Amino acid sequence: MAPLPQALLRVPTKGNLIPVRKAQIAKRQAILQHIIDTVDVDQASFETVYEPVLRYDDMVSDHVDMIAMLRYGSQDAEVQAEVVECSKLWSEHNVWVDSQEQLIRLKLAAGGKTDGLDPESKRLLMRRTEWLRHMGYGDIEAETKTAFLSTRKQISKLCEEFNRNIRLYxxxxxxxxxxxxxxxxxxxxxxxxxxxxxxxxxxxxxxxxxxxxxxxxxxxxxxxxxxxxxARLPENVAIFREVILLRDENARRMGYKSDADFNLFSRMAKSTEWVEDLLTDLGNKLIGPGKVLFKEMEDLKRRLMEEKSEAVDVGSDTAVQPWERLYLATLLERERRIDQKVISAYFPFKETSAAILGNISSYLQLRLEPVAKEDLEGCIWSHDVDVWAVWDEGEEENGQFVGYFYADLLDRENKYKHNQTVELQASYLREDGTRPLPAGILMCCFSPEVVDGCKVLKHENIITMYHELGHALQVLLSRTKWSTYHGYNVALEFGEGIGTAMENYAWLKEELQSISCHYAYTDDAYMQSWQKNNPDKPLPPRTLPDGLIEDLVNDRKTRRIESYLKQLSDAGFDMAVHNPKSHADLEKLDETKIYHDLKEMYMFIRPTVPSYPQADFSHLMSGYNSGYYSYICSNIFGEEIYQSNFAADPTSKTAWKRFRRELLQYGGSRDQTELLEEFLGRPPTTAALLKSLGIE
Incomplete structure (x- = not known):
């Protein structure tokens, strides 16, 4: 058995997570205390204040990432509880760090000394210095700083209460x-x-x-x-209002126009005006096509009324009611011949997931070599996790080890119920010039239907796989100096744009045919079961038929327009409550009414009363406040990346190499706005997105 190119990370055993994390935090605190005790303000620099702790963070990043992953992947609830406790320990450590005024003075003093630094270290130093000033440290009055930090804690507690109400509802x-x-x-x-x-x-x-x-x-x-x-969660309405008022008050206290203006620091948008203009412009272009699609729903309701159907209110006018929308949408899907069960038959779980990985690795000139099960003992958290060693096969890097790719795709007890990519090992540059190579997990929560004994995926699962593979490629292919900038540690709009660009492959005719195979052809037992259950039918086509693909693609435009209109209503609400012209305007604002107005404007149905759509809008209480527009931006950026680089030839190795070298390999080490504009040769616009929707 050939030796592994790099040792696999081992999964810590139950009972060891908290002691390990305590030891790591104690060591980190000791490093910081040493800096506080031995470095004078005039000696403060990147090398004396930042580098020692960055080196330590790099060294333990794999253990930290592994522990964090177990919160999502472990089957053992007790292990997950240990991870939660580890998170609390880290939060307590951060409180200690934030309380060290001498350390903050040293960091601020180091912030002005960028001469001689490499570009990535310079960016890191400048961003962290900006962040300290942004968060209330630096040259501001003590009274203002105290009020800002106190209000921030109050907001944090209210957000915790808001989300706890949702979680425990x-x-x-x-x-x-x-x-x-x-x-x-x-x-x-x-x-x-x-x-x-x-x-x-x-x-x-x-x-x-x-x-x-x-x-x-x-x-x-x-x-x-x-x-x-x-009408659920009415208790969250008052909490929501208090939070938006406190956020606005705090932003203005620090000299910003609004909470949205305050939060531009971590976004790609350069001004709140740019965001408002984007939402207005895109809304103006999508409302018309959206109304055309909505008319199909109104026409269907009219037909059902004429038939005296029990499914609609025959005594009302043809206005579609909130409780009719999803039902009518489902009927329209059937009329458009989108039979998801028929389509799923062409996506057997094992074969399709392998085909997707095979295609993407081929485009990138990578080779995936399975790691033997005996080598995985003690290194995986569930028996159904697969691991591959990834090797370069391009002319320049032929034979070089790239990293490890893990696939953890199926639902199980206690597993996180969403889909994500998880960084397990960051790549960074050690002091001796070597680097550990990365490991990333494609972690999904698929629950395949079993047909004639075969697990089959839905097309939406296929879309998810391509999207999350975009993030996995960010982990595998980025090469940064510091672990803090590795992989998907980028602006939300940019990172999600990578995943969105990849989603296009789930809609390409040639790609769908290459990854599909009717389950009956994958095993003799499945074929016998199919023939037994379909005695009078001819054998199905081996791959997904052209007609089904055409139906899927045509339906995609409809779904996307409807999805973007919903995002516009949510992003518009986010900006309405976080970007008022004045604090007095916000105090007068009826946030429930404004949300209802936006829902009616973009989705053409007035919500019922009472209803409080903001009461479970957890994104706005979980760090996405003033940033929900990022989801729309990610679609704009994703379409720009795809149309400019891949659309002409989706399998072009040159295009994929450019994608890798000009976008993925930098991680978060460069300004992503500059990076994207360099890649496109111009600033991004909505043109590619609108073109993909058939809108001029």
Whole structure:
């Protein structure tokens, strides 16, 4: 058995996480204390104040990343609890760091000494100095600083309360008879418990809400559930209002025009005016096409009214109601012949995921070599995790080891219920000039349907895989001096733009045909089962047929326009509450009404009253305040990257090499606005996005 090119990281055992993290934090604190005790202000520099702790952070980054990953990937709830405790220890350490006034003075003194630094270290020093001043340190009055920091803590506590209310929300259940649940599958109905009079207890959970809205035939069932769902979490309304007022007050205290202006520091946008203009311009271009699509829904409702359907309110006008929207959208999908079950049959989990990895590695001239299971003992957190050693096969780097790629794709108990890429090992430059090579995890939460014994993926899973592979490539292919800038440690708009660019591959005819294979052809047992269950039908095509691909692609434009309009309503609300003209204007603002107005403007349906859409908008209480527009920007940037570099020849090795060398390899070590403009040869615009939607 050939030796591994680099030792695999080992998974810490239960009971060891907290002692290891305590030791790391104690060592880091000792390094910082030594700097405080031995460095005078006039001696402060990048080398004396920053470099010692950066070197230590680099050295332990793999252990830190592994511990953090277990919060998402471990099957053991006790291990996850240990990780949470480790996070608390780190937070306590940061509180200690923030309280060290001499350390802050040293950092600020070092901030002006950039001569002789390499570009990445210079960027790091300048950004951290800017951040300190931004967060209330530096040359400001003591009273102002105290008020700013105190208000920031108050905001943090309120945000924790807001998100805790969402996390712990238990709306109980609603009672429906089997007849009232008409339209749901029999097995789904049977899974709901009965009460003493025979009615089904349907939990007030998001998954059940969406199921009822999409599938329940009876209008009153959907209306009852929707009205209860829309009015949940009223206690968060007052918390939300208090937070936005405090944020605005704090931003103005520091000399900024608004919270949005204050938060531009960490974004690619250069002004709040740019953001407002972008949202207005894109909205003006999308509302018209959106209304055309919405008219299809109104026409469908009109037909159902004429048929006296129990699914719509035949006594009302043709205005689509909030509890009708998802149901009508589902019917329109069927009319457009988008049968997701038929499509899923062409995406057997094992074969399709392997084909996607094979294609992307081929385009990049990389080779994935599976790591033997015996080499993985003690190095993976679940038996269904696969690992590959990644090697370069390009002319310049032929035979060089790139890093390790992990795939953890299936749902399991206690696993994080979303999809993400996780950095397990950053690459950085050691003092001796060597570097550890990176490791990244494609961590998804797929629950494939089993058909004739074969696990099959939905097309939405395919989109997710390509998107997250974009982030995985950021981890594998970036090469930075410091671990803090490695991989996807970039501005949100830029990082998500990489993933969005990659999503286009999930819609290309040739790509879909190359990664698809009807499950019946992958195993003799599956073929026998298929023939037994379909005795009078001819064998299905081996790969996804042209007609199904065309239906998918045509439906994509519709879905994207609707999705962008929803994002515009949410981003518009974010800016409305975080970028008022004055504090007095914000005090007068009725945030519930403004959100309802925006929903009506962009989605063409007035929300019901009472309803509080801001009450569960957790993004705005979790660090994305004044930044929700970034999701729209990421789509703009992603389309620019794809159209300018890949559209002419999606498999071009030259295009993929350029993608790697000019975007991915820098991580966050360069200004991403400059990087993107260099790549495009101009500033990005909305033209590529609108073109992809068929809008001139």
């Amino acid at each position: 238990d709306g109980g259940h609603l009672l429906f008879s089997d007849a009232e649940l008409k339209g749901l599958k029999e097995g789904v109905i049977e899974a709901y418990e009965k009460d003493q009079v025979g009615k089904r207890r349907v939990p007030m959970r998001q998954a059940d809400y969406i199921r009822i809205m999409r599938e329940a035939t009876i209008l009153t069932t959907r209306k009852t559930f929707h009205e209860a769902w829309a």
